[in-house]
Amino acid sequence: MNCRYVQSHLSAYIDMELTGVEQQRIRAHLECCMECSAEYETIRRVKHLVRRLPTVTPLKGEEVILSRIREHRLAQRAPRRMLFHTRWWRYAWGAAAIALVIWLTPRDENNQFHSLQSDALTTSITSTSPKRSFVFPFFRRSEPSPLIVQQSPVHSPVILTSPEPFNPLTPNPVIMPVVENNWGAAGTLQPPFEVQPR
Amino acid sequence: MVYTAAAKRMEDEIQREFDELVRRYYRQAYNLAYRLTGNAADAEDLVQDAFLRAYRFFDRYDRSMPFMNWFSRIMINLYIDEYRRHKRLKTVSLDEPLQTEDGEEGATLDIPDPGLSPLEIALDQEYVDAINEGLQHLAPDFRTAVILADIQGHSYEEIAEMMGTSIGTVRSRIHRGRKQLRDYLMKRHPELFERGDLK
Numbered sequence: 292m293n294c295r296y297v298q299s300h301l302s303a304y305i306d307m308e309l310t311g312v313e314q315q316r317i318r319a320h321l322e323c324c325m326e327c328s329a330e331y332e333t334i335r336r337v338k339h340l341v342r343r344l345p346t347v348t349p350l351k352g353e354e355v356i357l358s359r360i361r362e363h364r365l366a367q368r369a370p371r372r373m374l375f376h377t378r379w380w381r382y383a384w385g386a387a388a389i390a391l392v393i394w395l396t397p398r399d400e401n402n403q404f405h406s407l408q409s410d411a412l413t414t415s416i417t418s419t420s421p422k423r424s425f426v427f428p429f430f431r432r433s434e435p436s437p438l439i440v441q442q443s444p445v446h447s448p449v450i451l452t453s454p455e456p457f458n459p460l461t462p463n464p465v466i467m468p469v470v471e472n473n474w475g476a477a478g479t480l481q482p483p484f485e486v487q488p489r
Numbered sequence: 490m491v492y493t494a495a496a497k498r499m500e501d502e503i504q505r506e507f508d509e510l511v512r513r514y515y516r517q518a519y520n521l522a523y524r525l526t527g528n529a530a531d532a533e534d535l536v537q538d539a540f541l542r543a544y545r546f547f548d549r550y551d552r553s554m555p556f557m558n559w560f561s562r563i564m565i566n567l568y569i570d571e572y573r574r575h576k577r578l579k580t581v582s583l584d585e586p587l588q589t590e591d592g593e594e595g596a597t598l599d600i601p602d603p604g605l606s607p608l609e610i611a612l613d614q615e616y617v618d619a620i621n622e623g624l625q626h627l628a629p630d631f632r633t634a635v636i637l638a639d640i641q642g643h644s645y646e647e648i649a650e651m652m653g654t655s656i657g658t659v660r661s662r663i664h665r666g667r668k669q670l671r672d673y674l675m676k677r678h679p680e681l682f683e684r685g686d687l688k
Contacts, residue, residue: 302664308645308660336682337667338667341639341670347520356511
């Protein structure tokens with residue numbers, strides 16, 4: 292262990308930040324080396340001087356900080372109440388804009404499979420029909436939508452309203468089967484279990 | 490985001506907890522800030538900014554570690570950032586006469602007595618000033634390391650974590666900082682290093 296090593300580790304030695312073996316070896320060196328010992332004394336003195344610096348008392352109280360934090364909190368909370376400024380609303384506006392663009396994209400009615408081609412790219416060879424037409428993306432406006440299945444009305448509509456406004460709704464035979472029960476009162480469902488009258 | 494009553498209650502609770510921490514650690518934090526900056530005005534600013542930043546990132550605070558360790562880290566980062574931005578923090582001379590609004594000179598900066606307790610009077614004010622000045626002469630990294638080790642009493646490992654460096658770097662910074670401070674003080678007050686106990 293040489294003086295250079297010891298002198299570079301003096302602070303760590305003073306702070307007890309070395310391993311036990313290193314602490315012992317440096318202590319042994321300091322006992323026999325005057326130069327290192329003098330250096331050690333001065334460094335130790337500096338540490339003690341800094342440690343003995345008085346605690347400084349703040350001129351203002353902590354209320355200044357607390358009020359600043361409160362202000363910050365209020366400022367932060369205010370915009371949250373504005374519904375249309377939140378992130379999700381921004382996305383919603385974006386989605387609406389994209390939908391509008393798709394809606395307004397010109398389509399070639401005769402060429403359904405390349406419906407996203409722009410007018411500039413469609414030549415007269417591929418299509419002779421008028422080029423610009425605004426159609427809903429999936430079907431022609433002139434035709435009925437293939438997605439909506441048209442059914443001819445077969446059943447007569449069932450009116451569920453009672454003719455007199457204050458009478459309870461009479462049981463509708465289409466929805467609720469009317470069953471005669473043991474007591475002879477009509478208009479109720481058969482109870483799921485057997486009820487024996489006493 | 491819907492601002493519900495439960496969220497508000499939770500936020501209030503966090504706020505209360507943080508207020509309590511501010512009250513408890515304010516003086517300690519101010520002391521550290523004062524030793525870092527070397528003057529009261531900058532220390533106040535630093536403490537306020539650090540607490541505000543701590544509040545903003547309070548959700549990242551791990552409750553299992555001491556608040557002061559986490560907070561010191563914030564303050565040190567803030568201080569070193571600020572120092573790097575301005576290179577040299579402005580200093581205020583205590584003796585220089587102030588120019589008042591009326592144009593008359595002669596008024597001096599009014600610094601209240603810090604109010605030392607009897608136990609702390611041991612070190613002469615002259616020496617306190619000298620040590621303070623000496624600390625301000627160190628590079629900010631050295632000064633921070635020395636202050637954290639000697640005034641705050643942190644271990645090297647804690648300091649390394651706070652400053653975001655290795656323990657080896659901390660060891661070297663503390664040692665070099667102390668040696669520079671010693672040279673500074675030896676030049677001005679050699680009597681501090683004479684044999685015998687400190688006054």
